[in-house]
Amino acid sequence: MKKLVVMLTAVLVMVLALALVSARLTGSTTKADSKTLTIYNWGDYIDPTLITKFEKQYGYRVIYQTFDSNEAMLTKIQQGGTSFDLIVPSDYMISKMRDEHLLLPINAKNVPNLKNIDSRFLNLSFDPNNHYSVPYFWGTVGIVYNPKMLGGSKITSWNDLWDKKYKNQILLVDSAREIVGMGLNSLHYSLNDTNKKHLEQTLQKLKKLKPNIKAIVGDENKLLLPRREAAIGVLWSGDAVEIMDENPELTYVIPKEGSNVWFDNMAIPKGATNKKGAEQFINFMLDPKNAAKNAEYVGYATPNRAAMRYLPKEIKDDKRFYPDKKLTDRLEVYENFSKPVNARINELFLEFKMSH
Amino acid sequence: MTKKLTNTYLIPYVLWIGLFVIAPLAMVLYYSFFDIQGHFSFENYVRFFTPIYLRMTVSSIGYACLITFFTLLIAYPTAYLLTKMKNRRLWLMLIILPTWINVLLKAYAFIGLLSTYGPVDTLLALSGIGRKQILFTGFSFVFVSVYLFIPFMILPIYNSLEKLNNSFVEAAYDLGASAWATFRRVIFPLTLEGVKSGVQAVFIPALSLFMLTRLIAGNRVITLGTAIEEHFLVTQDWGMGATIAVFLILAMIVVMALMGKGWLKRW
Known part of the structure; x- marks a missing residue:
């Protein structure tokens, strides 16, 4: 006691x-x-x-x-x-x-x-x-990739990622706005499009990308991409700089359909x-x-x-x-979405993650 | 006098339970009734029963069952062996030791170990099996989770095996029971309490694992924990996050009712 x-x-x-x-x-x-x-x-x-x-x-x-x-x-x-x-x-x-x-x-x-x-x-x-x-x-959202691992293929657009030969080769950044934006851009819609039908179309399109996706990760991509875990990554330009510093085999491209420019x-x-x-x-x-x-x-x-x-x-x-x-004029800045739209985008992203 | 003293001793306990158990649970329940605009509604509960969240629930429960099953499968024999060891304290210590290291650190270590061109992959290639993708699969998720949970299963089972009166086992043998029959009819039933606490200690946290789903499974496995994290940190839809948490609490009550010592059955 x-x-x-x-x-x-x-x-x-x-x-x-x-x-x-x-x-x-x-x-x-x-x-x-x-x-x-x-x-x-x-x-x-x-x-x-x-x-x-x-x-x-x-x-x-x-x-x-x-x-x-x-x-x-x-x-x-x-x-x-x-x-x-x-x-x-x-x-x-x-x-x-x-x-x-x-x-x-x-x-x-x-x-x-x-x-x-x-x-x-x-x-x-x-x-x-x-x-x-x-x-x-400021910076952009784009694709970092390793041409050597892809047998010299060049990637210039978002739609290139849907190519069947890139099966299980893509790491996406775990961020709803970026990935849904990529889907919208691949359909030539604006990043800030909130039209319900367009978003539904985007989800269907993104689901078709699933076989090519190896994982959806956060900052780990900076660790995995230089080590050749996957050949392609969708991420922010600044992360690409770091990755390319570590492994100069990789290169970065801003897709031609358009993308996000952020400040x-x-x-x-x-x-x-x-x-x-x-x-x-x-x-x-x-x-x-x-x-x-x-x-x-x-x-x-x-x-x-x-x-x-x-x-x-x-x-x-x-x-x-x-x-x-000339290029940045084609890129878009994110508009601030209302809370319900933001919730919808995130739910869409969850649905995409869960699809097979 | 004694009564008064007991009451004073109760104060810290009541304060603790009130502030850190009851109040947070009440707040979770309270938040779950507000939609994203801050209006009172049952919308979140309706939303929970849409295919996305139902599938997420099924997959969470499925993975939690798998993880618990394999943890038990490994932990029970290990605990049994431990009771037969000479330097039990040392072995026990070695089992507890990994829990002193932060889970995230261990997860990062596994990324290195299991990645393409990592040591495990290289070993598989050298052994002639060929390179296999291990990281970012359902398998790696279950494997790493089992690794993390094993100590929490071993300890309660070890404790009840320790308490097991050996004369029961000897009696079973004397009466002609085979080793398997002894285990099934005597040892296992007598250590069931330990197994139950172990299952609780593993199943409930396994339901809401979230960092591992990204780090080890690359978001190929989505659990309810992932959704809660996203609703609180990204969408700021606290209501929906809280609603999912309410269902997790319900799941926990169900598990405790099934596994518990009957305190719920009396209700």
Whole structure:
């Protein structure tokens, strides 16, 4: 009995001590302090040396936290209680958050480096006049494949994937919007088509692809494709860069029927305690040299025109990852779907996964 | 005095049960009555009985049965052998040891082992059987799940085998029972409680496995757990996610009723 009491007291004391320590830690990190800047970004999505450089230059202490999906980030911001000063949502999420009044406008006067951004990436449909966001990186959805494993065949379109000779050779990314979008595009419909009949047709078409699909996976594709687990992968351009770095046999193509072009953007969420610092950071990241350094580290395409000068030739001239305007004009940005449409798309994707 | 003391001792238990068992269950039930627009409705329950979710349920239950069956098939003889070993504690320790490692890490290790050109594949090729696709099949899913669940089946069976009074076994032999008859009529019935707890400990988590369906089965196997994950994280359709969870809880009650010590039968 006595032992039990002693043990319980010990546990209680420990819990209290831990609570105290954690309260101090979080207290010091989330304190509304004009000398700290809290950034909430995707994992491994910035060159860490740039953060150090920014801290030295502006005298801020940067707290860097990460998320792994737009929806997870949204939930955290919606629930409040956090004091993020800068976030990096994707295109459709910017318009969603703007509509829900979760973003603060960016004062363009404080971000003179905005002039460095290529005009084709400004004033896009999800944020007219860039009131709330500044593009950070952009990329596409496409096909990475290993010509050697396919006996030299070339893939140029989504419809090529339906070829019977690619039986059990394709890894798809486990993301409803991308795969349903691929189906819609293969039928020459828009990515943002929500017509019931067209979606039903898409499901039937996707089901026919099933024999060619080896697996539907997440980030594991970056591990599996370089190791030749399968010859073909449908994924985001940035992942393709990483895969091709590891195994140069592979190449990347943006299918000719069209595809998705996406943008991740810097924005300031409601509840930010250091708006000035956030704007300074945006301006800092738009500096050509910094943007180039970041692009080289991350591997995605930078929208910063002035930064191109500082990028190695083999990166900036690679049409696969820096497609020209003629090609990007054929690509579409995701529109923000309403919740019921989003649910329908996901159910469709589930149905596709379960089909044989 | 004693009564008062017992009541004080009850406080942590009641708090725990209330906060971490009853309240979450009530919330799951509550959420299940709201459609995606946030209106009160029974729509989710209607949706559950559409072919997609019914097929998912059938496939989840089928795979959970397979996993439980093979786990039992391996765990029972192993537990029996354990009771006959000299260094039982050491062997038991070795069986428990893998559970200290995170499931995701083990799953990633299996991706490496079972992938094309991986060690297992190479071994098959060298042995003349030829390369076979192992990763991303129903087989690999069951295999890895069985591997993960075996310790949870061995332990309860081992415990009841330990408690088994050996004189019953000896008596059976003395009365002329064959080894098989002894096992079937004496040993197995007397250790049934252990088997039941083992089956519960495996079947219920197996119903809602979700990371393995992607990592090991490449989404070729879809369980109810996969759908719950998607509804909560991607679609943000918490109502539907909660509804599926309600059905999982119902399935759990059924299993406990079938396997339990009769506490449900008394109701």
